[in-house]
Amino acid sequence: xxxxxxxCRNIPHACAEACRTVRDNCVDDAMDELExxxxxxxxxxxxxxxxxxxxxxxxxxxxxHCIDIAQLTAFACRDECRESIRVASALKQCGKAFRTCLKxxxx
Numbered sequence: 001x002x003x004x005x006x007x008c009r010n011i012p013h014a015c016a017e018a019c020r021t022v023r024d025n026c027v028d029d030a031m032d033e034l035e036x037x038x039x040x041x042x043x044x045x046x047x048x049x050x051x052x053x054x055x056x057x058x059x060x061x062x063x064x065h066c067i068d069i070a071q072l073t074a075f076a077c078r079d080e081c082r083e084s085i086r087v088a089s090a091l092k093q094c095g096k097a098f099r100t101c102l103k104x105x106x107x
Contacts (some may be wrong), residue, residue, distance in 0.1 A: 002007075002016070002017070002020070002051045009102075010106070010107060011102060011105045012105055015102075015104075015105035016102060018101075018104055019098055019101035019102050019105065020098070022097070022098070022101060023094050023095070023097065023098035023101075024099075026090075026093070026094035026097060027091060027094050029039050029090075030085070030087055030090035030091055030094065031087070033090075034081060034087050037081035037084065037085055038077075038078055038081050040077070041074050041077035041078050041081065042074070044070075044073070044074065044077065045070055045071065045073070045074035048066075048067075048069075048070035048073070048074075049070060051065055052066035052067050052070060059103070
């Protein structure tokens with residue numbers, strides 16, 4: 001399918017594939033960076049849930065409150081990661097570089 005798409009665009013398939021590889025690596029790098037940042041958020045939430053269950057096993061209201069606080073903390077952590085990594089911006093840059101690369105294939 002990609003070869004047919006490239007042919008329709010009059011882009012040499014090998015060049016387009018090279019551009020796709022660069023784009024895929026760019027996307028992978030952005031997502032890897034996000035995953036590295038998110039990992040401690042997930043770990044801390046799991047630990048906090050265990051701690052909450054240990055501390056408040058007989059008190060449903062207190063347990064729910066404790067887990068709610070842990071979830072809010074994890075949300076803030078994940079939100080901070082997304083803002084600091086700027087995934088959307090990084091992915092836009094990957095797309096922009098891909099389009100520029102494809103245009104270079106036409107020369």
